Amino acid sequence: MRVLLALSLLINLIFISWNYKRVSEIASRKVKEYANPDWETVSFRLQRDALLKRLPNHNNQVVIIGNSHVQYFEWAEACGNPNVKNRGIGSDVIQGVINRLPDVISDSTRTLIIEVGINDLAKGKSPEYLNEKIVQLIRVAKSLQPSIKVVINSIFPTSNLVQGTKQPLSPLIIKTNEFYRKAAEQNDAVYVDVFSKLGDENGLNEKYHPGDFLHLNADGYEVWLKELMPYLKQ
Template sequence: MKLFAAVLLALLAGLLIGLWLGRGGGQAITTRLQQALVGQTSFLPPPDALAQQIRRDRVAFFRASPARAEVVMLGDSHSENGPWSELFTGTTVLNRGIGWDSSQDVLDRLDEVIARKPATVFLLVGIVDLRYGQEPEAVAARIRTIASRLREAGIRTRVQSVLPVAARLNEPTNERVRRLNELLRPDPDFVDLHPVLVQGGALDPGLTRDGVHLTPSAYVAWSRHIEPLLPSRSN
């Protein structure tokens, strides 16, 4: 009874905070409280009210846009922060990255990406899930679902390896990243980003300032690594 009461109180707290922060905020906090009760550890704070609004605005803009492109860069903040149109000159590119997006968030908005009718999607998502404490097997299953839905729509889908965090953050996240990437590696269009962005199983310290997000030089290295896979330059 005591455990049930604790769970109930945690859920109620999450819902109340969600009403205060706005739509979507309560779900993330409720998840964090549930994880704490079962012993899971989250290393990523949920987005605050402003970040939640920015995320909603970004999705609304995506859905209102009439744009078409050969390539879509899809995922979380790693994709969002990339200046892809400048890096891939001669190729039309849409940025469909949203900070804090989990694999489920990407799956929920996938219809908009399919509507753009790109030739190729470069997918990178999963680190948010792992840093919230989710199991690599569950994350891999959702990523496979995303790739399958895109391919069913006739879109070539490059599943990129999930990037670890820098060693200085002292998180156990990187072991989970390794496990997730091993599950994704059999994908026929798996793209390993680790040779250019990772050192010793952790994010290259010279390519990040906060241990998670990438520097401009990291995006140059990333873009050069995948440039041969652009639809205009590959079979």
């Protein structure tokens, strides 16, 4: 009897030990998943994209689309035009914007304002890749609405590095902006140089960012808004 009891206790201890180890492993993986910026970014982008797809597009006269720089500002209220639609998604990349164009452009869309590219460069994409994609973006937009005015913003300056490297983003941004300027010129689009208004090759002017050297504060948005106002009011 004692032998059976001891054996039973031993088996239970082994089971409890194995189960504890298994639960700990699962919990550890979950913590890593939730702490992983890429996982959080993908989840957020999918949720935001699903939300925007449910919004009507029949009155999208002016659409501003891009990444967090676009999303984090109240464009319609700031410019006084309720027909401006904010279609920014934090951390979005240029292919993501291209994929979303059919959902945001309608027969009523007169102006498409685009701000995208910094996340591609930060993830290791080349200026040449963005050059190819910005031309594709312009052409897709015009295929959806032939009379649309496409406005391409320069990528903002930053002193940040390419993720996982010591390579500065600034030279890549400057090269990409020159590609954007030429692409707009050659494809009947408009290029807006915000780069030189917000900073230089050393990054954003300290007056215009909240401390992360990447995003804009209220003063930074005021500068950008001034540059875009002629197109937001249309």
